[in-house]
Amino acid sequence: MAAEDADRDGTSCDPVTLECTDFEKWASSTCEPCVSDENWSSSDHRCVPMYFNGGRFPDDHTGFCLPEAQREFIGAPYSCSGEEPYVMVLHECVSMSGAASSAYCGPREDFTTCYAVLAQLGELGCPDGRDDPCPAGGLCRYVQDKNNKWNYLCTYACTSDSECRNKQGGELCCGGYCGA
Numbered sequence: 273m274a275a276e277d278a279d280r281d282g283t284s285c286d287p288v289t290l291e292c293t294d295f296e297k298w299a300s301s302t303c304e305p306c307v308s309d310e311n312w313s314s315s316d317h318r319c320v321p322m323y324f325n326g327g328r329f330p331d332d333h334t335g336f337c338l339p340e341a342q343r344e345f346i347g348a349p350y351s352c353s354g355e356e357p358y359v360m361v362l363h364e365c366v367s368m369s370g371a372a373s374s375a376y377c378g379p380r381e382d383f384t385t386c387y388a389v390l391a392q393l394g395e396l397g398c399p400d401g402r403d404d405p406c407p408a409g410g411l412c413r414y415v416q417d418k419n420n421k422w423n424y425l426c427t428y429a430c431t432s433d434s435e436c437r438n439k440q441g442g443e444l445c446c447g448g449y450c451g452a
Contacts, residue, residue, distance in 0.1 A: 302358060303378070303386035305330075306337045309369035316340050318367040318374075323381050324409055335368040336386045341375035352377035357389060357437040357450070380435065384409035384428035391426040392450055393437070398424045415451030427451050 306319035319335040321328060341350035341361045350361045355377040362376045379389045387407035398405040398412035406412050406426035413427050418438060427450045430436055433443055436450030444451045 302337055302339060303389055304337050305334050305386070307333060307335065307368060309367050309371060318371055318376065319369060320362065320365045320367055320376050320378070322362075322378065322386065324385050329381075329385055329408070330387075336378065338362070338376040338378045341377050350375040356443070357393075357435050359432075359434045379409075379428070380431070383430065388426065388428040392428055395423075396426040398426055400424070411449050413449050413451065425451070 302317065309318050317337050317339050320338045321335045323329055339352075339355055339358065341352050343350055350363070352359045352361055358377040358379060360378055360380045362378050362381070364373045365376050366373050379386060385408050388410035391407050391410050395417050396406065396410075401412055401414070401424045403410065403412045410426045410428055412424055414422055415425050415427055417423050417425060429448065430446040430450050433446045436444035436446050438444055446452060
């Protein structure tokens with residue numbers, strides 16, 4: 273399929289391989305996987321490569337839809353305030369489509385992945401209390417769900433409360449993991 277055909281069927285092409293993908297144009301939300309800047313649904317987001325466990329994650333052709341970090345004035349440090357739980361500034365990232373190097377807001381790449389954050393926000397269960405049903409970077413812990421019931425749910429490691437949110441936007445406590 274030619275690149276121009278992708279425009280007709282609403283999908284985007286991988287800017288590296290120049291092959292069409294199953295990713296819809298303008299449909300991805302924050303921290304969802306993508307292959308091109310055309311996948312994000314917000315004008316201040318880009319498709320950015322991420323790293324976990326010492327390497328590109330999940331592979332060399334997939335990025336994640338992340339918001340651009342902001343500066344109060346030229347020369348000020350980048351900030352991700354207001355982007356919870358995506359509060360870590362990821363510096364000098366070039367988007368999957370080749371947009372100029374910039375800073376973006378994402379989860380702590382040294383601790384977790386977008387997949388784990390989305391699993392926590394979606395309250396993915398792990399009924400046996402084991403980590404393996406959780407995505408890469410995820411942990412299974414006994415935490416309260418949105419109805420204040422205690423369940424084994426997927427969560428992720430954290431160092432501060434600002435790294436944690438529930439689906440309704442409320443802050444969760446961080447005691448080594450979100451929801452502790």
